[in-house]
Amino acid sequence: MRHKVKLRRxxxxxxxxxxxxxxxxxxxxxxxxVLKASDIFNININISPFILLLLITFDIICIVTSYLISSFNIFSKTKRKLREVIFVNNFYSMNEKTNEIVQSAMFIYCYKNDKLFIxxxxNGLKCANKMNELQPILETALKMFVEEINDSKPNFTTYVLSKNNGGNRIDVSQKWN
Structure with a gap:
């Protein structure tokens, strides 16, 4: 399944x-x-069970909302990272007066056979000349290795990334003899 990543805001x-x-x-x-202050100043504050139930319900809703927001970020990790690449590298154009994003570069990605095709x-932006500089940016952002770059199409460039380096890279974690 192909996914589109575009910066809208x-x-x-x-x-x-x-x-x-x-x-x-x-x-x-x-x-x-409040309860400690009532003990210190000898004020008898009775909190009704309804208020306690309301507070517990509110806290549970806040915790569930927090979990849903954080899990949303985890499940769309690739999409979020590609969106960050667009934002950090200014692959978009903004309206000067309203500060709204008018046009953005776009990533289309999919996973096939343990490889990520991006x-x-x-989209006609000035970043078209930066397509050759995108390889180290994608490798760093996604923590993957670029195996192949296909720029035969005039409108877009395809990057093939994988988790393993295929033995093509130097392993600096090992000591050399």
């Missing part, structure tokens, strides 16, 4: 899942502080 932070967790922790800390479509 600036990417959100990958730490977004922390916000619901912080809200849940803050609500528990607030409840604890097509880079510059």
């Amino acid at each position: 600036k990417p959100l932070s990958k730490w977004l899942f922390v916000a619901p967790l912080l809200i849940a922790v803050a609500s528990v800390v607030f409840l604890y502080a 097509e880079f479509h510059p």
Whole structure:
């Protein structure tokens, strides 16, 4: 199955899942502080079971939301990394007045036989001349090795990546004799 990666807006932070967790922790800390303050000042505060149930439900919703946000980032790791490549390397054009992304380069990728096939479509942007410089960027971002580059098509370049280096690279983790 082929997947398209295109930048439509600036990417959100990958730490977004922390916000619901912080809200849940803050609500528990607030409840604890209120109960301790009531003990210190000898004030009798009775918290109804309804409020406790509401607080527990709110905390569970925050934790589930945080989990869903973080798992969404994990499952679309390749898509997120390719989106970062587009964003960091300025493979897009923006409207000066509204700061909206007008046009973006596009990656189309698919997995076949333990290999990742990536097509880079510059879509007429100035980044078309950077297609030869994209190999080390993709290798670093995806932590894979480029086996083949096919630039025979005028509109796009195809990169074939794999996890193993096929013995073509120097293994620097071993000591040389």
